[in-house]
Amino acid sequence: VAGFATGAGRPLQGRGGSPGFRFALYFIVSIAIMILDQRFDWLERAHYVMQAATYPIERAVSSPVAAWRWTQKSFATRDSLEAENQRLRNQLRELEVRSMRYDALAQENAALIGLRNSLPPVARRWLAAEIVNIELDSLRQRVLIDRGSSNGVVAGQAVLDDRGVVGQTMHVGPWSAEVILITDPEHALPVQIERTGLRTIAVGAGDSTSLALPYLPANADVHVGDVLVTSGLGGVFPPGYPVAKVTEVHKDAVQPLAHVRAAPFAHLDTDSEVMLIWFRHDTPAAPLKEKRGELISGNREIQPLSVVSKARAARRSPPESPKPVRKAPQAAGARPAAQHKPASPEPSKKPAQAPT
């Protein structure tokens, strides 16, 4: 009989009350913690402290794998290193040429349109981060990276790799941050089909190789092979970054919505390094940001409404004035699924779109 400790079978009545009483106590305490965590903000602080406290443990657990990788790397042969070096050099040359061409095109475009300010925002700062090799939750798509608030990382920041969008930061600790991948079932990403400009939302499907586009009508113009890029709505990701390629389109005559799947470009399951980016907010193409119920836009010269008082703005465009959301979506307990909310103020920005 399973070698249970002998002699520990004394009666249970001792200090601390009966098991039932103790369980009731802990039951109430954990319910209270859950409600506090769910409804109020001040446990963010606790999350921060816990991220700091758990980071050394996570590092220690992931160290054997890291050590194995390091050994593999340091015993790599000269030939393979040379080959890699050559490949990287070729790639760099190609990218340099391409970026030169991009600069030229961008300038030409700005000159042609005469709207230098409306160029899409580009990344202002980059930071490479390493993925800590650890299992946070096997059924949810989350990873831990080794950069935190000491590197200037904030919650709700875009994470990319060299091929596409990876995800965004959620809980940020001093030296580490939890990243929710775009394939997590709770993550929703505002995207645009590059070929047609059609905007929709890509939701994670729960495994690291597919995204679902559940909100496309059955008559939408979407084909296998279409490229999805970020649309820039929602304010987390800058517009124009590659996200995924459509792999599967099912249109059923009796279903109002098409069944569309896409495969992300980013190598979500094999990445060991990712990029954190900070992008400029001060361009009109950047999404609006809400502050205390007022919409502060990027460039004030192009946004005459932003200096008008709240009351006048409300009178001028009553049906379109965005309702102040009670809390910013990121502050409300880090639920990135709500990130497409700020899309609503868009019509007030472009009066030409008024439904007349």
Next chain:
Amino acid sequence: MSSSNPRIAMLKTVVGALVLTLLPLPSWLEIIRPGFLALTVLYWSIAAPRAGGITLGFICGLLLDAFEGPVLGEHALALALLAYLGVREHQRIRSKPIFQQSLIVFAALVIYEFVLFAIDGWSGHALTTPLRWVPTFTGALIWPAAAAILARSYHAQT
């Protein structure tokens, strides 16, 4: 037997279970990975209900909450419940042969997983994939081995 001995063994096994929980694995192993911390808490609440018991479950749950789970306090509640079940029925469970114990452990793990499932749903982070129930089966399957290993860790102390 001094009362501090099982506590040291508990601490060691809890740390070991936590490491096993966090260890990166290939994705098919990840899905069948049993809840090592839940098994450890259940074992200690049956084997030494006075030393660890419900407090151990609650603390281990908070520890687990620090690493995973959408809401703080979720695993704390579920593991406290698991420990309570173990402490309440410890004499009945102990006297059973090991295979019947596995069945009881399976039932307890199902309750544990259901609490997590319910809290996930209530907090708006529902995870409805049937894969989440796989660890309850594997947990019950490895219970005989886990109990033997945990018992060794305890007797090595004394």
